[in-house]
Amino acid sequence: MKGTLKPPEAALPRPPRAYKRWASALLFAAALVASGWHLGLDFGRLVSGSGPMLRLFRAFLSPNWPYMLKVLPAVFETIRMAVLGTTLGALMSVPVIFAAARNVTPNRFVYGLARGVMNVLRTIPELLFAALFVALVGLGPTAGILAITVFSFGIIAKLTSEAVEAIDPGPLEALWAGGASRPVLFGYAVVPQVLPAFISYTLYTFEINVRAATVLGLVGAGGIGVMLNTAMKLLQYDKAASIILLIFAVVLLIEALSQSLRRRIA
Amino acid sequence: MIEFQNVRKVYPNGTVGLDGVNLTIGRGEFVVIVGLSGAGKSTLLRSINRLVDITEGDILIDGRSIVQAGPKELRRMRRDIGMVFQSFNLVRRMSVLRNVLAGRVAYHPAWRSILGLFPEADLRLAFDALRRVGLEDKAFVRADQLSGGQQQRVSIARALAQQPKILLADEPVASLDPVTTDVIMNDLKRINRELGITTVVNLHVVDLARRFADRIIGLKAGRIVFDGPVEAATDDVFAEIYGRELASAGWTPGGGTKAEGTPAADRRPEFGAATEAPAKAVPATDRKPDPGPGPGASAGGRLAAAPPPAPPAPGMSAFRLPDGVPAGDPPVMERSGERSVLP
C-alpha cells in the first residue's frame, strides 16, 4: 500500500486535435468574407475616392495657418466641454462608486441598482447620448457637456467601484478593533485607499472625452466638430485639414499632460 | 482584568472555535497563547474585543460585559483595547504619523478625525508612541516605505496611541525574520513592563513563547489544555499542546536536536527554531528581576537611547514640543501611573 504509485489505467488526456483548430480558422475567415460581401465592402472605392483624398492630403502639407487661429476658440470650447463634462460626471459618480462596491455597500438592493445603472449607461456610446441631448436641450455645447457627463459618470463609477472592491480590508479592521465608527472607517481608511484611483480614472476619462468631444459636433452638440462637419460638407479641404491637424496636436498634448499626471499619482 | 466565563464559540459552519473556556487575566500580565493552527488562538483573542461574537458565556473587561455592550458602549470599550495584527494593517499610502493617529479616532467626532484635525495633545501622544518603538524619525515617511518590522512597530505605536489598558497581538511576528522578531517581542515586553498594559499575544513558536511569556495558555481544539507560569510549561506540556504525533514524528520540544536535518524540521522553521530553546530557556526563566529586555541587543540599545530628548524630525517644527516635554523619564513615571504615561 505504502509508497506504491500505480500508473493510471485510463488513457491519458490528449490535446485537442489540430483539425479542430483549422476548422475554426476556416469558419472565421468565411464569416469575415460573408459579412464584408453582405455590407458591400468595396476597396475599389478607396481608389475612386482618391481624388478628394489626395487634395485633403496635400492640404495637410500646407495647412491654412490663419484659419487655424480662427478656429482656436472652438478648440478651447471643445476642451471646456470635456473638462466640464468630466468634472460633473466624476462628482455624480461619487455616491455610486461606493454603492456599487460590494465590500462597502449597505445592502444588496442598492448594490444591484447601482451596478445595473452603470452597466446600462456603459453600453450607450457617447455620440448617441449627444444626439439624445440635442433633441432634449437643442443644438450647442450644452448637449455635448451633458452627453460627456453621463458617459464619464458611467466609466468613472465602474472603474473606481472596482478599485473600492480591491482595497485592503486590514486597516478597516484595525480601526474597527480600536473603536472607530463606520464614518471614520470610511473617511480614514477607505477614501485614502481609493482616492488615487479615482483621480487617475478621472484623468483617463478626460483623455477619452477630449477625443470624443471633437466629434460630438457631428450631431450638433458643440465644439470643433461642428466646424469640421461644415468644412467637409462644403469640400473645403484646406480648412478640414487644418482642423484635423489642430485636433491631433491638442489631443496629443492633453494625453501627454494627463498621462504624466497619472504616473505621478500611481 | 479580562474574564472568560464558560465561553463557547461555534462558527456558522458548525466549527467549534472555543469550548468551555474559563480564564482570568489580571492587570499587567504578559500572557502568551500557544496552540496548533486551528486551535482557536485567534478566536480567543478576537473575542476579547468582540471582533468575534461568542455563542455562549460571557466576557468581562474590568467587570463589564463586552458581549452585552450596545454599539456605543462597545466602541468605548474597544478604545481601551489596542490590537496588533500579523499583517500590520496600516493604510500603506498614508504617513506613519497619520497611521499612528488612527489610534486616536475613537476619542473624537468622526469629522474631526477624517479631516485630520487632531488636537496637539494627540500629536504628542503619537510622537511619544513612536518614540517608544524607536521610530520618531519616520513620522512623515509613507508607511509603505518602511520594512515589515518597522511597519509592525508603527502598528504597535498606533495601538499605544489609544492609551489602552489591554494590548492584543495576533501572531505579531509570524511574517518577520528572527532578528526583527526579537525586536518586536522586546518592544511588546518592554511596553508591558513600562506602561503596565495587560498584554495577550498569540504565538505559534514554542521558543518565543518560552522566552517572552510570563504565563502560557495552551489551546487545543478550542479548549484550554494548559494554563500556568512559563516555568511550569515543560517539554511534556508543549508535547501535549502540540499533540503527541509531532513528538513521535521526530520533533521533541525543547531538546529538539533529534529533529536535526530531518525534512520535517526543514519544512517547519518554527519547530526548527526550538532547537535553540535549551540555551535560551534558562535566561528566560530567571529573567524576572532583570529590567532589561534580555538577549536582544538592539532593543537594549534603544532602551538606553530613550532618556535623551527626541531629535526633532525635519519639518515637524510646526508642532514641535517645548523643550523637555516629550523626553521625560519614562520608567519612573510609568510605575506610578496607573494606565499610561502618555500625556
Ligand SMILES: Nc1ncnc2c1ncn2[C@@H]1O[C@H](COP(=O)(O)OP(=O)(O)OP(=O)(O)O)[C@@H](O)[C@H]1O
Ligand atoms: N470565520 C470562520 N468561519 C468558520 N470557521 C472558522 C472561522 N474562523 C475560524 N474558523 C475555524 O475555527 C477554528 C479556530 O480558528 P482560529 O483562527 O481561532 O485558529 P488559530 O489557532 O488562530 O489558528 P492559526 O494558528 O492558523 O491562526 C479553526 O478550525 C478554523 O477553521
Ligand SMILES: [Mg+2]
Ligand atoms: Mg490565528
